[in-house]
Amino acid sequence: MSHQLNIDKLDLQIISEMSNDASISYAELGKKLFVSGGTIHVRIKKLHEMGVIKGTRLQVNLRAIGYDVLAFIGIYLEKSSMYESVAKQLLKVPQIVRLNYTTGAYSMFAEIICKDSAELRKILQDDLQHIKGIERTETIISLEESFSRPINVSAAL
Template sequence: MVDMDRADGRLLTALQRDADQSLEALGEAVGLSRNACWRRIRRLEEAGVIRGRVALCDPAALGLGLSVFIAVRTERHDAEWLELFARAVREIPEILGAYRTSGDTDYVLRARVHDVTAYDRLYQRLIRRVPLKDISASFVMEELKETSALPVDTL
């Protein structure tokens, strides 16, 4: 963990809202000079706090309106199976997140697809590549909150 003060937190909050802002606008928003913002951003990048800057795309505008959570159970828990599974989920672009979990479900996957037919194609590709005990999908009916912003103001 990196030592951060409130100004760093305000800066990260502002960058997570809009990383395309000018240094002048950032400085005004967080109460720092342009140069102070630049130095802090560089320090946070070098420390690995800021990993990169990306463009956020609207899934519906790209025809990816269906969000799916996929629960996966396996009978195998060896390194060879895990490598096979990890490679498969990394190589299937519709899978946006993959998480090993506690409880009855071994892994939860988060995916974006066009529709149920597109989900079925994803499902077929996954089960062809990796032996699974059970797989089930939950289709998101309503998205109440979706963000990539971390709660840095709570630190």
């Protein structure tokens, strides 16, 4: 894939460094990779235009701002052909932060972040149960996130 998109070693190094710290300045990143800040700017712009870099996000301690429940919802669909319409309805639930179409036991797998178990229960009962195409769900509550890390794209170098 990297050959089709014309991505080289420097591009992968930039992605790797910025995956660990997206707030690093172009000048600082350039020094680290032994190129100019201007080169970093041009490369990042190219990676954005190619769709390789989709954006940058803050990593927030959600518990510190009152979101105490992280859960995963396995969703069984009545028919796999209903995926698109169900996904559009799930997009309207702001607490669902990630949704994947999957193989295996579930048709879809959603990650949801709530303030507490009462909010989770409300979403499960009032929102998800009323979406046409959802046959049933299974909810898995995360007790602790042991780690979260970006993929090391420069490991292939």
